[in-house]
Amino acid sequence: MKTFRSDENQKEKKTQTTQSVNTKHTVKKKKKKIYSAKAKKDTGKLANRINVRMRLVAGLVAFCMAALVVYIGIRAALTNEVYERKALSQMNYSSSTLVAKSGEIYDTNMTPIAVSSRVYILIIDPKVIMETEAIDGRKGTLETTVKAIAQCFDLDEAALTNTITQSADKNYIRYVPEGWTSKKYLVTESQKEAFDALEEKVNSTEKKKETKTTEAQSVQETEGTSSADEEFESQEGAKIVGVWFETEYQRYYPYGNLASKVIGFTTKDSSEGIWGLERYYNEELRGTNGRSYSYIDSSKNLIRDVIEPTDGYSLVSTIDMNLTKILSDTASEWFYETDENGERFVRQKATVFLQWIRIQVL
Known part of the structure; x- marks a missing residue:
């Protein structure tokens, strides 16, 4: 158990x-x-x-x-x-200098003996010309513009075309022909007026062609074209563009070298006197240049502001150019003689007289 x-x-x-x-x-x-x-x-x-x-x-x-x-x-x-x-x-900002006109110099009889003559510098805008040429309906603008310049100013068309096409990206060129020693090509008042008239006629004709009916065009065709102006009109859509001028003044002496040592002379552009009365009264004669401005303001408006140039004062001298010319001509006849061959030589009596003066001075 x-x-x-x-x-x-x-x-x-x-x-x-x-x-x-x-x-x-x-x-x-x-x-x-x-x-x-x-x-x-x-x-x-x-x-x-x-x-x-x-x-x-x-x-x-x-x-x-x-x-x-x-x-x-x-x-x-x-x-x-x-x-x-x-x-x-x-x-869209640009500015240019407005050249002041130098004052004139007069003799005692108020006869001009030093005068400023207005001339124009030829300016070409290749960029505007080529851009207009590229616009539809404006084909032929380059050719038309070149023809107008060549005709009015006696220039070579091929050289003009070459210069414009090679400088298509530039807005400002002072055109100078090949072999020209100066840096600018000067145009007279009459040449400029002829070009302006041709430009206005060609360009206004193109505007009319755009607005008038074909009936008006047919009337022009029946009238015939013989002049160079009419040839420009016949080129449909072509315009004259990209050409303008800058104003300049050149000093001109009506009596040439007569009393030149007293009157004096200026630089090439007449901006400064460098001898005689031209130099002594340079500040009074030259004046003050002005300026022209153009720009776009804050409201997108084109504003032009011009500071007008102040022309120089004129000068009245005591020189009598009539008497001076008579004395110069008489002295020239007395001092110089022309032989049978047309050669000019100093007279014997003048040589003796000059030697006597030299002895007295020395």
Whole structure:
């Protein structure tokens, strides 16, 4: 009996031990499940928080970008016109010097002995000519312009065409023919007037061609074309463009070298006297140059501002050019003699007289 009970007791103990072990394992598993569930909850909360923050940051960045784009758009719309005006004012600004006319010098009888004659410097704008040539309906502008210049100023058409085509990107050229020693080509008043008349006639004819009926055109064709002006008119769409002039004055002495040491002379551009009365009264005779400005204002309007030149004062001298000329001619006849071959030589008596003067002076 005792042995049977002891076995049962042992079995019960084993069973209890097994149950306790199983219970511990079960408790551990439950604890693990609880911990894992908590960890999952915490991880989910953290992920949610991160997602919310990321969304907030992304939304804030998107809002800032949108606000920046809107600001730039508004700013551009408000300031576009201002910057456009500034750009136009810088691109469309030009100035030129208005040369003052030097005063004239008169003798005691109010006869002009030093005169400023107005001349013009020929200026060509190749860029305007070539751009107009490229416009539809304006083909022939280059040829027409070159013909007008060559005809009015007696210049070579081929040389003009070559200069214009090779300088197509330039707006300002002081045209000088090949072999010309001067840096400018001077045009007289009559030549300029002839060119201006031709330019006005050709360009106004082109305007009429654009507005008049074909009947008016047929009348012009029946009248015939013989002059150079009519030839320009016959070139449909062609215009004379890109030619203008700068004013300049040249000093001219009607009596040539007579009394030249007293009257004096000036530089080539007549801007300064360098001898005689021209130099002594240089400040009074020369005057003050003016200036012409053209630019685009803030309202996109073309503004021209001109500071007019102040011409120089005229001078009345005590020289009597009639008497001076008589004395000069008489002295020339007395001092010089012409032989049978037409050669001029100093008379013997004049040589003796000059030697006597030299002795007296020395």
